[in-house]
Amino acid sequence: MLKIKNIDVYRGSTHVLHHLNLEVKDGEIVSLIGANGAGKTTTLRTISGLLRPKNGEILYKTDTNSHPIDTTSLPPNEIVKLGISHTPEGRGIFPQLTVKENLLVGAYNRVDDQIESDLLSMYNMFPILQKRSRLDAGKLSGGEQMMLSLGRALMSRPKFLILDEPSLGLAPLIVEQIFDMLKRINEQGVTILLVEQNAVMALELSSRAYVLETGRIVLEGESADLITNKKVQDAYLGGAES
Amino acid sequence: MSFDYIVQQIANGITLGSMYALVAVGFSMIYGIMRLINFAHGDIVMIGAFTTLYLLQNIGLPLPIVAIMVLIVGFGVGMLVEKSIFLPMRGSPQVTGFIASLSLSIMLQNFGILILSAQPRNFNFPEYMNSIITVSTIKFKVLDVVIIVTTIVLVIALLLLINKTKLGIAIRATAQNLDVARLMGININRVIMLTFAIGSAIAAVAGLMWGGKFGQIDPLMGYIPGLKAFVAAVIGGVGSIPGAILGGFILGISEVLFVGLMPPEYSSFRDAFVFIILIVILIVMPNGLLGKNMEDRA
Ligand SMILES: Nc1ncnc2c1ncn2[C@@H]1O[C@H](COP(=O)(O)OP(=O)(O)OP(=O)(O)O)[C@@H](O)[C@H]1O
Ligand SMILES: [Mg+2]
Numbered sequence: 050m051l052k053i054k055n056i057d058v059y060r061g062s063t064h065v066l067h068h069l070n071l072e073v074k075d076g077e078i079v080s081l082i083g084a085n086g087a088g089k090t091t092t093l094r095t096i097s098g099l100l101r102p103k104n105g106e107i108l109y110k111t112d113t114n115s116h117p118i119d120t121t122s123l124p125p126n127e128i129v130k131l132g133i134s135h136t137p138e139g140r141g142i143f144p145q146l147t148v149k150e151n152l153l154v155g156a157y158n159r160v161d162d163q164i165e166s167d168l169l170s171m172y173n174m175f176p177i178l179q180k181r182s183r184l185d186a187g188k189l190s191g192g193e194q195m196m197l198s199l200g201r202a203l204m205s206r207p208k209f210l211i212l213d214e215p216s217l218g219l220a221p222l223i224v225e226q227i228f229d230m231l232k233r234i235n236e237q238g239v240t241i242l243l244v245e246q247n248a249v250m251a252l253e254l255s256s257r258a259y260v261l262e263t264g265r266i267v268l269e270g271e272s273a274d275l276i277t278n279k280k281v282q283d284a285y286l287g288g289a290e291s
Numbered sequence: 292m293s294f295d296y297i298v299q300q301i302a303n304g305i306t307l308g309s310m311y312a313l314v315a316v317g318f319s320m321i322y323g324i325m326r327l328i329n330f331a332h333g334d335i336v337m338i339g340a341f342t343t344l345y346l347l348q349n350i351g352l353p354l355p356i357v358a359i360m361v362l363i364v365g366f367g368v369g370m371l372v373e374k375s376i377f378l379p380m381r382g383s384p385q386v387t388g389f390i391a392s393l394s395l396s397i398m399l400q401n402f403g404i405l406i407l408s409a410q411p412r413n414f415n416f417p418e419y420m421n422s423i424i425t426v427s428t429i430k431f432k433v434l435d436v437v438i439i440v441t442t443i444v445l446v447i448a449l450l451l452l453i454n455k456t457k458l459g460i461a462i463r464a465t466a467q468n469l470d471v472a473r474l475m476g477i478n479i480n481r482v483i484m485l486t487f488a489i490g491s492a493i494a495a496v497a498g499l500m501w502g503g504k505f506g507q508i509d510p511l512m513g514y515i516p517g518l519k520a521f522v523a524a525v526i527g528g529v530g531s532i533p534g535a536i537l538g539g540f541i542l543g544i545s546e547v548l549f550v551g552l553m554p555p556e557y558s559s560f561r562d563a564f565v566f567i568i569l570i571v572i573l574i575v576m577p578n579g580l581l582g583k584n585m586e587d588r589a
Contacts, residue, residue: 099470129476141471143464145583154464157457158476205476 050075050209050240051096052117056105058088058095065091066264068105073209075113078231078241080251080272082285083261089244090138092261093213096242097135098125109133111208130158132208136215138244140198144187148178151186151197155204164204171200174230192223199230210234211242216250228254248285252276260285295428300551301544306435306504308543309442313497314520315527315535316449317490323466323530324486325377327388331396333517335491337403339365339498340508344414354417358441358499365495369488377487378480396513403510411509414502438500445493446536452489453532462486466530494520522569528582537580542568 051073058066065088073079083089094100096107101122108117111132120128134155143151152171156164172179175196181189186197195215202210212231216224228250235241245251252258252272260268260281268275275281318332342364346357376395380387420434453459461482465472472479494516501516502508520535523542527534546565550558572580 097474099473124478125473126476126478129474135474137471137474141468141474143467143471145467146460146463150460150463153457154460154472154475154477157461201475 050077050110051242052108053092053096054106054108056095056102056107058091058100058102060091060100064264066095066102069261069264069266071259071266073240073242075110076235076238076240077257078235078243078255080243080245080248080255080258081261082245082248082251082258084284085246086263087261088264089261090213091264093135093137093211093242093244096120096128096211097133098123098128109209126158129205132206134202134205134207134210136198136202136210136212138213139217140191140194142186142189142194142197142201145185147183148186148189148197149182151201152178152204155201156206158205167204167206171203174203175200192219192226195219195223195227199227203234207239209240209242211244213244214246215243216245216247224250248281249276252281296551297548298429300547302429302431302435303551304544304547305540306438306543307547308540309438310497310500310504310516310539311519311523311543312536312539313442313445313500314494314516315523315539316446316532317492317494318517318520319524319527319529319532319535320462320486320490322524323532324462324483325388326385327377327392328385328521330389330392330517331372331399332392332490332494332520333513333515334396334399334403335365335368335494335513336498336501336516337399337508337510337513338368339495340414340502340512341403341407341498341510342495343499343502344412344508348415354420358496361495361499362492365492365498366488368495369491370484372491373484373487378484381480396517400510400513407510409509409511411507414506414508416503420503434503438504441496441500445496449489449493449532458482458485519565522565524579526569526572526579528576528579530583531579531581534579534581 053069053071056066056069057064069092081089081092091100095102098120106119106121109120109131110117118131120131143154146154152168156167177193178197178200181193186194189197215227224247231241231243232254243251243255252275255272257270258272258275259266260275268278268281314332314336318329321327321329321332339361342361343357346352346360347354372395376391377388380391416434420432420437422433424431424433424436453462461472461477464475465477465479465482469479497516519542523538524535526541527536527538542565545568546561549564550561
């Protein structure tokens with residue numbers, strides 16, 4: 050589905066990502082974990098076209114049989130059209146649009162006639178959003194905003210969903226709920242790339258994972274293996290963090 | 292001082308306020324979406340006025356057609372300006388756009404003087420615009436009624452566009468968070484250009500009204516409407532469309548009342564009075580009457 054080959058990304062004059070390689074296959078959930086400032090957000094912003102790699106390339110296939118498309122130099126609005134949806138760090142809802150408008154913006158590039166019915170299915174999936182549909186989204190609680198952000202992403206009918214720390218600042222119970230939903234969304238055929246600080250949950254959900262350290266992939270493999278890996282446990286799963 | 296006199300003054304204030312509101316609305320929209328203090332916005336008023344003069348007096352088109360063409364010319368000029376000057380500066384510090392718009396303003400004024408000369412021109416609307424309508428004891432020129440009605444129509448159309456259409460949602464989303472708007476698939480360059488063009492189109496129509504109301508135009512005439520629109524937008528809360536409209540009317544009405552109710556020797560202090568209002572409002576409400584804190588945008 051997605052193949053990142055050897056990219057280098059700079060932010061200003063800082064060299065943030067070094068020769069990064071990463072692959073996500075059709076139907077997978079892959080997680081990308083790493084400490085603060087490792088470059089996780091930078092990676093996602095590069096995939097969705099908000100940042101440009103200095104070299105290397107990003108290839109994307111809408112499905113197994115189609116031709117790979119080079120998205121390296123496409124603008125974000127073209128990348129969205131390919132079915133890639135990016136739920137940004139901090140949820141990125143539009144605070145002064147209503148809940149309903151936020152959901153509709155998610156379908157911005159769609160021209161089919163199913164938008165209304167998808168809206169209803171979002172309301173079914175997240176009843177609280179229906180209750181609050183006319184409220185400014187900025188007035189929602191953190192958990193509600195995360196649901197809105199997820200619902201908005203689904204409104205684009207993505208094939209590939211990338212999420213930047215969906216658990217950030219949320220109560221454990223809500224995080225459970227969100228992760229359950231991600232699992233269900235994946236079962237319906239949406240491929241997921243998940244960035245998380247909450248490494249345990251991310252590794253439990255995903256099939257494979259990458260560990261990013263100061264802009265370099267230092268470990269990759271089956272999530273089940275990584276979860277028992279001594280290095281991962283020391284750095285992300287135990288001691289200092291919890 | 293009679294009651295009728297005051298009502299009459301308020302009516303005049305509404306006419307002036309209408310024009311301020313129209314210029315302020317575009318100014319505010321442009322600030323909202325680009326965080327640009329557009330100093331050249333008043334000069335679009337001038338372009339609208341001269342376009343009107345040309346189409347009306349040189350070509351002799353009927354006024355309603357002229358108005359539509361002025362709207363189109365303003366839109367086109369806005370598109371051109373945004374694409375050629377502000378698009379290449381996307382992502383630069385705010386002060387860059389600020390200086391660029393100041394430069395553009397001076398450029399447009401000098402260019403105007405160069406091709407049109409600095410001589411003020413008389414600006415005559417068809418005679419029927421000056422006939423008087425009397426409503427009980429208040430007298431309106433047809434022109435004033437036309438200005439007020441046109442303003443109401445434009446404002447309603449604009450509010451519908453912003454609040455009810457897909458483009459309107461895209462404009463508001465882009466104003467609130469540029470990066471997330473891009474992640475939603477919004478072509479922000481197109482949306483910003485359209486916003487700039489719409490704001491400019493409305494300012495150009497205000498130029499048509501301005502010329503008709505004051506009867507004379509010159510290449511430097513954009514300064515006052517530009518400045519007053521800036522003040523009106525800040526009073527209302529810069530970035531807020533209803534705020535800009537409210538600010539325009541508050542400014543227009545209080546200015547006229549100040550001149551009308553104070554002894555004549557004070558009338559040259561009207562601008563000082565305007566800025567006192569501005570400062571008092573900003574001390575009490577630093578974000579303006581209807582403004583949100585605009586620094587919120589990510
Ligand atoms: N706009 C920017 N300009 C310059 N450097 C930046 C910018 N944004 C991020 N960086 C730097 O890039 C590096 C990677 O940042 P990034 O946001 O990708 O990390 P992250 O892994 O997402 O961290 P976190 O877990 O805190 O979200 C950091 O060293 C950061 O300081
Ligand atoms: Mg991050």
